[in-house]
Amino acid sequence: MEKTRVAKVEDVTLARRGEQVVGTLHLTPHHIIFSHSPPQSEPARAQGLPVKPKELWITYPIISFCTFRPAPAASRQPSAIRLRCRDFTFVCFYLANEHKGREVYDSIRTWTCKLGRIDKLYAFAYQPPPPEREFNGWELYDPQKEWARQGVDCDSHGWRVSRINSNYEFSPTYPAVFPVPSSISDNTLNYAGKYRSRARVPVLTYLHPVNNCSITRSSQPLVGVRQNRSIQDEKLLAAIFSTSRSERPLAGFTPPHLDKESSGSTQSDLFNSQTMSEFPSAEALEDEMLASFQGDPEEKPQIYGAQQHNLIVDARPTVNALAMQAMGRGSENMDNYKFATKAYLGIDNIHVMRDSLNKVIDALKDSDVTPLGPSRDQLARSGWLKHISGILDGAGLIARQVGLQHSHVLIHCSDGWDRTGQLSALSQVCLDPYYRTLEGFMVLVEKDWLSFGHMFRHRSGPLNSEKWFQIENERIGGDPNRSFGEAGGAGKALENAFLSAKGFFNRENSNRDSPPESEGEMQSYDSDNPGVRKPSGSAPKSVVPEKEVTNVKETSPVFHQFLDATYQLLHQHPTRFEFNERFLRRLLYHLYSCQFGTFLFNSEKERVDYNAKERTRSVWDYFLARREQFVNPQYNPLIDDHKRGQERLIFPQLNRVRWWSEAFGRTDAEMNGTGASIPSGGRDTSSTERTPVLTGIETARRSISSRASDKENRTVSPGTLDVSSQVSSLTLSEASEEPQDQNNASRMEGETQ
Known part of the structure; x- marks a missing residue:
């Protein structure tokens, strides 16, 4: 790797929030450090007290955009380097010497973009201060302990812990252990895995301690245009939806011909429509399964939980799910899952979310050079609050189904690791007071996001991208990432058209052996190496390539949205959370700081491959060592469903969704105005309309649409899947809040707060 071209520059002017100070710029292998001496007060000067310099620390991975503006010819104006950071810090450095300015820009780009490997990031060199060394956050989450807390180890609940994925060969993106119904064998899971994208079969993530109803999660089924089906997948879901029954009618129930599942049947044997004729009792099987599940009301007395409304939640817009069928995927055919109802939530994909955040950045992008507040109209047009409201609405639906309707819920989107994680984790925050404690929330993040x-x-794109660096007046052609979040134009539309065509004609119907893909339903590129397709059926030796750069179109603020939605719940229920807003804000910062190994990898398997627990520190060390800073003084841990404000369950209030101003580095008045909260979706404050959560409800008998949200705010051309709204030009912006690599405790809370 190249060495820095310049390590220290004097007389640099820093512009931030409309103010300017002169100081010294230092470039280290992991940080940009700007230091300056503030004016000394008269009493301090009289006492001869030394002036304590102030420092601004910016870690390189948190830089999301950098622009160098050379000094204009025949002008006395200085050169400028503008940085936009992922924690919404905006700064500008003015350098009188243009040669020095170019060297500083080149050094920043080198340290930021030319690492090429995850294990060269700061986390692998970070030495924690003494308070953090007393903790080991990697041991905080023990899956066996957490499943036992939920009651999975009790036979009466009908669950067992499967180790079919102990070597990560069954599904490389799933955890090593996960709970499944006791009546389902690993052999059945093997066959069911062939029917779910990347073998991400429905497995348990939460078991309600009161009614034993469950939240399970998976990826989309491989339905395709031929309406493929899997008896094993149907049996697995039926068993899941019957686990809360005291009689467990499906326990031990073996459908006809399934006893032959180990006799060498192939995936095509199960899914080919012609081969399905070899199962003459398939319809009878469904009827028998459904009758066994529902019981005979004339002969059997109704029991607790018998009148369930079990739900399959597809987080995607209906049109996206249907379009995926043309590529071999899709959504469940409810004729084969008569024991449940399906709801489409209409939550947009990663590209729409990235584009929405870019529009927020457009409203904030001049924060370095002007003290003026953001444009409220631009903020409203971003649609950010609408997306947060939609996610909260979906989580509220799931929590009500489980907590109030005593029903089971299966959640999936495309691959089940973006929107699924948001909905699953947020609904558990609503359902379980344990996940509203400091340690409980950490366990939830470990379970539903990391594992x-x-x-x-x-x-997150920790290795950054050359596309996020530019020199003004030296651009060749149109830059799709234009400075500080400007929207794309005709070039972007042309790119989307090619991307859509490539996605339609080149997509392979692969599952566990295929390379990672995005939640953008029409993406066709390989996430690790765009333009290079791996042979079908041959698994890569390593999840992470030896040399890697960030694929801009794979970045998206998915986890940021989860933290934002959690902030909404915290703001609406301030006494029900043990942690405070600062905890969420610092967690958002460390998502991008690369100081800890927690958020650097795509899966549990990658963390094992990189030996992350021995080579890096856990982000939870940081919080546990400073626990007093993140505890909510209003927290009331008492649970009493008979007292208002102490109920076990909490639900989002969509009419109180507001801007998380501190996360965006702004005041509440600047983001939310002088009034109270912003209504759902950022609409005008006079509007009290609530957008329904369901974009479609589907059962074995009917399929209806409850609103036209699939067409809202976008145009879908025939034969395409809203690609123009999926692929945006710019990644999210975020960056630094405090010094990161010093053992000196006084430097851990710096000027950048």
Whole structure:
């Protein structure tokens, strides 16, 4: 790797929030450090007290955009380097010497973009201060202990812990152990895995301690245009939806011909429509399964939980799910799952979310050079609050189904690691007071985000990209990432058209052996190496390539949205959370800081491959060592469903969704105005309309649409899947809040707060 071209520059002017100070710029292998001496007060000067310099620390991975503006010819104006950071810090450095300015820009780009490997990031060199050394956050989450807390180890609940994925060969993106119904064998899971994208079969993530109803999660089924089906997948879901029954009618129930599942049947044997004729009792099987599940009301007395409304939640817009069928995927045919109802939530994919955040950045992008507040109209047009409201609405639906309707819920989107993680984790925050404690929330993040394979490496882009660096007046052609979040134009539309065509004609119907793909339903590129397709059926030796750069179109603020939605719940229920807003804000910062190994990888398997627990520190060390800073003084741990404000369950209030101003580095007045909260979706404050959560409800008998949200705010051309709204030009912005690599405790809370 190249060495820095310049390590120290004097007389640099820093512009931030409309103010300017002169100081010294230092470039280290892991940080940009700007230091300056503030004016000394008269009493301090009189006492001869030394002036304590102030420092601004910016870690390189948190830089999301950098622009160098050379000094204009025949002008006395200085050169400028503008940085936009992922924690919404905007700064500008003015350098009188243009040669020095170019060297500083080149050094920043080198340290930021030319690492090429995850294990060259700061986390692998970070030495924690003494308070952090007393903790080991990697041991905080013990899956066996957490499943036992939920009651999975009790036979009466009908669950067991499967180790079919102990070597990560069954599903590389799933955890090593996960709970499944006791009546389902690993052999059945093997066959069911062939029917779910990347073998991400329905498995348990939460078991309600009161009614034993469950939240399970999976990826989309491989339905395709031929309406493929899997008896094993249907049996697995039926068993899941019957686990809360005291009689467990499906326990031990073996459908006809399934006893032959180990006799060498292939995937085509199970899914080919012609081969399905070899199962003459398939319809009878469904009827028998459904009758066994529902019981005979004339002969059997109704029992607790018997009148369930079990739900399959497809987080995607209906049109997206249907379009995936043309590529061999899709959504469940409810004729084969008569024991449940399906709801489409209409939550947009990663590209729409990235584009929405870019529009927020457009409203904030001049924060370095002007003290003016953001444009409220631009903020409203971003649609950010609408997306947060939609996610909260979906989580509220799931929590009500489980907590109030005593029903089971299966959640999936495309691959089940973005929107699925948001909905699953947020609904558990609503259902379980344990996940509203400091340690409980950490366990929830470990379980539903880290172990279930959210692609942090792809979504956060820690290795950065050359596309996020530019020199003004030296651009060749149109730059799709234009300075500080400007929207794309005709070039972007042309790119989307090619991307859509490539996605339609080149997609392979692969599952567990295929390379990672995005939640953008029409993406066709390989996430690790665009333009290079791996042979079908041959698994890569390593999840992470030896040399890697960030794929801009794979980045998205998925986890940021989860933290934002959690902030909404915290703001609406301030006494029900043990942690405070600062905890969420610092967690958002460390998502991008690369100081800890927690958020650097795409899966549990990658963390094992990199030996992350021995080579890096856990982010939870940071919080546990400073626990007093993140505890909510209003927290009331008492649970009493008979007292208002102490109920076990909490639910989102969509009419109180507001801007998380501190996360965006702004005041509440600047983001939310002088009034109270912003209504759902950022609409005008006079509007009290609530957008329904369901974009479609589907059962074995009917399929209806409850609103036209699939067409809202976008145009879908025949034969395409809203690709124009999926692929945006720019990644999210975020960056630094405090010094990161010093053992000196006084430097851990710096000027950058």
